[in-house]
Amino acid sequence: TRSTRPQRMLKAVQKNATKGNPESVISAIDYFCKNSEWAMNVGDEKGSILDSVVTEVNPSTVLELGTYCGYSTVRIARLLSPGTKLITLEFNPAYAAVARQIIAYAGLQDKVTLVEGPSSELIPQIKERFGITTFDFIFLDHWKDRYLPDIKLFEECGLLRKGSVLLADNVICPGTPEYLEYVRNSPHYESRYYPAHLEYTKVEDGLEKSVFLG
Ligand SMILES: O=C(NCCCOCn1ccc2cnccc21)c1cc(-c2ccc(F)cc2)cc(O)c1O
């Protein structure tokens, strides 16, 4: 049967990147998406903004919602301090299977815990399953209609502390209007929009960074 796009992306990484070199994995995926097939990775333009926020926060505890093929997982994990791990959540087992291989190819498997399942189930389990009290940094890149219910779930589960940083992808395209309205109008968040473009296109998109104020 015909291969899937994530499988073709993995082949491109294995062909064009250097094992254990995260930068080459990132470049190989971007090259594949620009020259062969578009895919919903955060991409190089928004990825650079992601890099700068992660570097600024220098988090000890990290959660990513929406692994897909592991592109942003690799971008984040390569910047973490030694001994710091990130938890990434993927709903689609086929995506997760490819992501595990791409993360391993980059040599970052020891910094990543990939969990399969829906955020609505995982978020309430995080404290007991992973011994985490609060997150320093959360990257939202999953179902766009789950951003708002999940940020409320983070609050209810006590997973945010003064200064926790949430960075949300796709707030313009496909768009997360209810989430934007909430974080921009809530007295509990300080929000800032980083304009960019939908990955590998000229379509407007951007990232919203929201700091929890307690
Ligand atoms: O849909 C997108 N991402 C989400 C994937 C499923 O995520 C499911 N998923 C992953 C963990 C997880 C945990 N709980 C529930 C669902 C959970 C997504 C879509 C586009 C896009 C933009 C324009 C188009 F014409 C077509 C697509 C771009 C992006 O950058 C995206 O991120």
Ligand SMILES: [Mg+2]
């Ligand atoms: Mg996205």
